[in-house]
Amino acid sequence: MRAIQIDRFGPPDVLGLVEAPRPEPGPGEVLILTVATSINPVDDKTREGAIGEGTPPLPMTLGWDLAGIVVDGGDSGLRAGDRVIAMSHQLSSARGTWADLVALPAKSVAAAPQAISLNEAATLPLPGLTAWQTLDWLAVSAGERLLIAGASGAVGGLALQIARARGVEVDALVSRDAQVAFAHDQGAGVVTTDRRTLRDRGYDAVFDTFGAFVTEAVADGGRYASIATQAGPVPDLSVRGVRTTVNQVREDGAALNELTELVDRGSLRPRVHSTFGLHEIQAAHERFRQGGLTGKITVTF
Ligand SMILES: NC(=O)c1ccc[n+]([C@@H]2O[C@H](COP(=O)([O-])OP(=O)(O)OC[C@H]3O[C@@H](n4cnc5c(N)ncnc54)[C@H](OP(=O)(O)O)[C@@H]3O)[C@@H](O)[C@H]2O)c1
Known part of the structure; x- marks a missing residue:
């Protein structure tokens, strides 16, 4: 072969x-x-x-x-x-x-x-599982506010759609003006290319796909997950009661089945x-x- x-x-x-x-x-x-x-x-x-x-x-x-x-x-x-x-x-x-x-x-x-x-x-498999498993770690529930840094990338774009399907309010940090329309189309509220305009301590959870380390955006007591292994660990935010992780994707057929269902329902493209x-x-x-x-x-x- x-x-x-x-x-x-x-x-x-x-x-x-x-x-x-x-x-x-x-x-x-x-x-x-x-x-x-x-x-x-x-x-x-x-x-x-x-x-x-x-x-x-x-x-x-x-x-x-x-x-x-x-x-x-x-x-x-x-x-x-x-x-x-x-x-x-x-x-x-x-x-x-x-x-x-x-x-x-x-x-x-x-x-x-x-x-x-x-x-x-x-x-779907690697980016979708990374998105799914990291959202599970972040445990964002309907009505909570999530920031996705890199929301137009492979993982970020799927995470945005999955989070919206779970009823989460999502704002987006993207790299280029051309990505703003995509993030809005997928249901993001505020979409910005300028990290200085992010809401200070305004998010229950942050999903960081490129090592942005926008730690001021997460609320005290919130959750911050990075997947950018090579950018190193997320700064220690324990004094603010923020849990942090660098999440690593795992093989998981059950979660892939959930992604398949979302696609077939029209919630994930x-x-x-x-x-x-x-x-x-x-x-x-x-x-x-x-x-x-x-x-x-x-x-x-
Ligand atoms: N830990 C794990 O298990 C795991 C699993 C999957 C992926 N990863 C890692 O996670 C990262 C993302 O993977 P991916 O497949 O989603 O990659 P990707 O498709 O390249 O997405 C990365 C996104 O981040 C954006 N970005 C980069 N720098 C930025 C900046 N300074 N400001 C705003 N946006 C910025 C990129 O925009 P541009 O297109 O303009 O560059 C792109 O939209 C990679 O480093 C990958 O190796 C880790």
């Missing part, structure tokens, strides 16, 4: 399309034929060698997101032909999804939404910026690195 691997770290031209052995699913695992995947910041950092300790050994197959068709459901209840989505925690398991066939634990796999294509669905073929993986990474995206870059098999 085909796989996208690296045998050294570096710019996009280290990415190679190689022949790799077909994986054999173990007990409790599902074998999936990949239809589409997407590029996440972690893939870019892994390829560059920026992750450091904890990176799987070389050569390695990259990729976290997966949308595809079940080939062998084992005893999972999934059947051959089912459309599914999954996230593989590639850094901890070394099971990259950028391969024709991927074997994953059944509990990491969920039904794909019916309302969208598998290409669109491939944008993924955004595809552009789509590349597998043989164009280097060009796809080059485009990803240029930035200025309005949605995810997907790769089809």
